[in-house]
Amino acid sequence: MPKTRILITTIISLALLPCVSHAQSARDRGLEIAQAAKAYDSGFNDFAANMIMTLKNKSGKTSRRNIRIKTLEVEGDGDKSLSIFDEPADVKGTAMLTFSHGLEPDDQWLYLPALKKVKRISSRNKSGPFMGSTFAFEDLSSQEIEKYNYLFLREEACGEWQCYVIERKPEYKHSGYTRQTAWLDKEAYRLVKVEFYDRKKALLKTLVASDFKQYLGHYWRPGKMEMVNHLTGKSTLLEWTDYQFKTGMTDRDFRSQSLKRLK
Amino acid sequence: MKRVLVPALLLVWPTLSGAQDFSGNIAVEVISFTQPGQFAEQMDDNLTASFKPKWSGDWNDGDDSWGAEFFLRADNKDEGRQHADIRELMWLHVNADNEWRVGINTMFWGVTETQHLVDVINQIDQVEGIDGEDKLGQPMIHLKRYQDWGVLDFLVLPGFRERSFQDAEGRLRFPLVVDASAATFESSDEDGHIDYAFRFSQTYGDLDLGISLFDGTNRDPQFFEGLDSNGQPVLIPHYVQMTQLALDLQLIAEDWIWKLEMFHRDTDPDAYQALTGGFEYTFYGVFESAMDIGSLAEYSYDSRDEGQRGAFDRDLFVGARLALNDEQSSELLAGFVVDTVNGSQTFRLEGNRRIGDSWKATIEMQLFSNIDAGDPLAALAEDDYLLFELARYF
Numbered sequence: 109m110p111k112t113r114i115l116i117t118t119i120i121s122l123a124l125l126p127c128v129s130h131a132q133s134a135r136d137r138g139l140e141i142a143q144a145a146k147a148y149d150s151g152f153n154d155f156a157a158n159m160i161m162t163l164k165n166k167s168g169k170t171s172r173r174n175i176r177i178k179t180l181e182v183e184g185d186g187d188k189s190l191s192i193f194d195e196p197a198d199v200k201g202t203a204m205l206t207f208s209h210g211l212e213p214d215d216q217w218l219y220l221p222a223l224k225k226v227k228r229i230s231s232r233n234k235s236g237p238f239m240g241s242t243f244a245f246e247d248l249s250s251q252e253i254e255k256y257n258y259l260f261l262r263e264e265a266c267g268e269w270q271c272y273v274i275e276r277k278p279e280y281k282h283s284g285y286t287r288q289t290a291w292l293d294k295e296a297y298r299l300v301k302v303e304f305y306d307r308k309k310a311l312l313k314t315l316v317a318s319d320f321k322q323y324l325g326h327y328w329r330p331g332k333m334e335m336v337n338h339l340t341g342k343s344t345l346l347e348w349t350d351y352q353f354k355t356g357m358t359d360r361d362f363r364s365q366s367l368k369r370l371k
Numbered sequence: 372m373k374r375v376l377v378p379a380l381l382l383v384w385p386t387l388s389g390a391q392d393f394s395g396n397i398a399v400e401v402i403s404f405t406q407p408g409q410f411a412e413q414m415d416d417n418l419t420a421s422f423k424p425k426w427s428g429d430w431n432d433g434d435d436s437w438g439a440e441f442f443l444r445a446d447n448k449d450e451g452r453q454h455a456d457i458r459e460l461m462w463l464h465v466n467a468d469n470e471w472r473v474g475i476n477t478m479f480w481g482v483t484e485t486q487h488l489v490d491v492i493n494q495i496d497q498v499e500g501i502d503g504e505d506k507l508g509q510p511m512i513h514l515k516r517y518q519d520w521g522v523l524d525f526l527v528l529p530g531f532r533e534r535s536f537q538d539a540e541g542r543l544r545f546p547l548v549v550d551a552s553a554a555t556f557e558s559s560d561e562d563g564h565i566d567y568a569f570r571f572s573q574t575y576g577d578l579d580l581g582i583s584l585f586d587g588t589n590r591d592p593q594f595f596e597g598l599d600s601n602g603q604p605v606l607i608p609h610y611v612q613m614t615q616l617a618l619d620l621q622l623i624a625e626d627w628i629w630k631l632e633m634f635h636r637d638t639d640p641d642a643y644q645a646l647t648g649g650f651e652y653t654f655y656g657v658f659e660s661a662m663d664i665g666s667l668a669e670y671s672y673d674s675r676d677e678g679q680r681g682a683f684d685r686d687l688f689v690g691a692r693l694a695l696n697d698e699q700s701s702e703l704l705a706g707f708v709v710d711t712v713n714g715s716q717t718f719r720l721e722g723n724r725r726i727g728d729s730w731k732a733t734i735e736m737q738l739f740s741n742i743d744a745g746d747p748l749a750a751l752a753e754d755d756y757l758l759f760e761l762a763r764y765f
Contacts, residue, residue, distance in 0.1 A: 163698055165698070171698055171727075171728055172728060195728070196725060196728050196729060196764070197394065197396075197728070197729045197764030197765055198396070198725055198729070198731045198762070198764045199700070200394050200764070201394070213577075213623075213625075215574070223479055223504060224477050224478060224479050225479035226479075228574070228579050228621055228623065230623050230625075230626070230628060230653065232625055232626060232653070232655060233653075233655050233656075233663065235655070235656060236655065236656060236661060236663065236696050237661045237696050239700075240696060240697050240698035240699070240700060241698075282655070284656075360467070360468070360517075363517060364574070365515065365517075365522050365572070366470070
């Protein structure tokens with residue numbers, strides 16, 4: 109009897125083995141790709157860029173935002189980033205400062221020029237729309253490895269490149285997504301496409317990035333990013349210009365109380 | 372001030388128009404009071420316009436910069452409200468961990484909604500609104516110093532700004548017109564008294580702490596009855612000296628934000644305390660939409676004897692904030708305040724929405740009900756109003 113049991117257990121184990129190890133390796137491989145992508149992009153120290161955001165509703169009506177972005181790479185933690193609003197005119201001078209912290213809640217401050225007031229705000233609203241667009245706050249936040257659980261799905265062609273297709277499940281609290289499918293090219297880990305699945309596990313949004321340009325002979329950034337919301341028919345186009353890397357920014361450029369002196 | 376400002380503005384205009392950055396807004400405001408005024412001559416409605424231009428520029432790779440912001444209100448009915456002010460006209464020099472500001476500036480300290488106890492640097496531009504959020508520019512020399520253990524602010528404030536008051540035609544005023552030209556001061560230096568302020572602030576994780584000290588002329592005047600040059604009874608403002616030690620705290624804990632502001636104020640002959648504290652709890656993405664709803668509650672206390680207290684002395688504020696998070700950034704804040712001792716009640720609603728890319732519409736409603744005759748708000752009891760503003764930003 110015991111012998112038979114051992115034999116059966118062994119057979120079952122052997123039968124399951126390839127399956128288990130395959131699942132394990134898909135997870136490992138997913139994580140490896142995410143780590144490689146992060147490693148490829150690290151060391152930029154800081155960058156500044158100008159972002160024009162065009163919101164388009166179902167009937168084709170558009171509205172525009174113009175935001176300057178500054179980002180400082182932080183060793184061992186999430187990046188520090190600063191968004192300064194130039195358009196629409198009624199929010200001109202508004203500035204948002206974010207210290208992102210991977211799985212911990214981000215620290216966030218808002219400067220309101222009408223009141224000349226710096227206000228610490230809650231970063232709890234990750235799934236809320238950024239400036240009324242189809243981008244949620246979490247879509248534009250610092251991409252840290254620990255924020256997701258990864259699964260390698262497959263390799264396939266994506267336009268002119270060959271891509272890794274990986275699944276990312278948010279590990280941080282209050283995400284609006286159950287999972288994301290991301291396409292990264294095999295050569296330089298450019299994130300060319302992401303599909304976002306909502307809390308009901310239905311496809312909610314698709315992000316497509318294009319017009320990639322290389323900076324400092326290494327770092328790739330898209331010139332365009334378009335996010336389509338399949339439920340509402342709304343879309344938002346981000347057009348990035350004036351990218352500058354390693355401009356010499358330091359922590360001093362990312363102080364909450366300095367927000368009021370940014371022009 | 373008014374007489375000097377307009378020619379000065381015309382003089383510097385060509386220089387300013389060459390600035391690196393120009394923005395601001397021009398707005399039309401309609402206000403309608405639902406009841407006739409309590410006092411003779413008070414208007415029932417009004418149409419006014421305001422203009423708020425801003426300029427800025429920098430040099431030395433941004434280490435030096437300047438900023439200017441003016442405010443003008445044209446009001447045909449209430450001459451007290453027709454005014455111009457320099458909200459900002461300053462030079463800023465940044466040197467590593469020091470920021471120097473010299474000139475006229477407006478600043479904001481504090482966290483609570485009901486009132487702004489800690490925010491005592493600028494005089495209130497009272498004719499612009501009763502919420503104390505419109506303020507007159509204050510001349511100052513301000514050093515902000517960043518340390519690893521906190522931020523230090525040192526302020527020297529020469530040149531006191533007297534509060535603005537409505538004329539006889541104005542609503543939301545005292546039973547008698549205020550004769551600001553007859554203002555008296557405790558200090559023999561009068562409005563030339565030099566005030567000092569200091570603030571320490573720091574962020575500890577989810578907690579933000581501010582401790583501030585102010586020594587100088589209290590911006591909030593006392594009033595005495597007197598006669599103006601024509602022998603008419605008027606109110607005469609009297610500005611006393613004070614030393615104020617204040618604390619402001621904010622703690623963010625997920626969906627909760629806890630807020631507290633309090634001060635200890637030393638004046639001659641009395642010392643007193645006041646506080647406002649409470650919370651804001653936000654429901655994010657309600658009804659499976661992008662909308663956020665916040666619920667707010669705050670309590671205010673003032674240790675002074677009855678009759679000497681501020682408007683929020685034993686008052687409870689409950690409110691709701693609605694953010695649609697839509698393309699027009701539509702927002703609504705509604706608040707109800709009840710005096711837990713005498714039962715006086717006020718209700719206030721503020722809402723705004725962007726129209727197109729460069730217009731913004733604002734509505735404001737203020738109601739007073741069951742106002743006790745002894746409450747500081749007694750003179751405003753009949754001043755329920757509805758306000759609509761349309762602003763063009765550039």
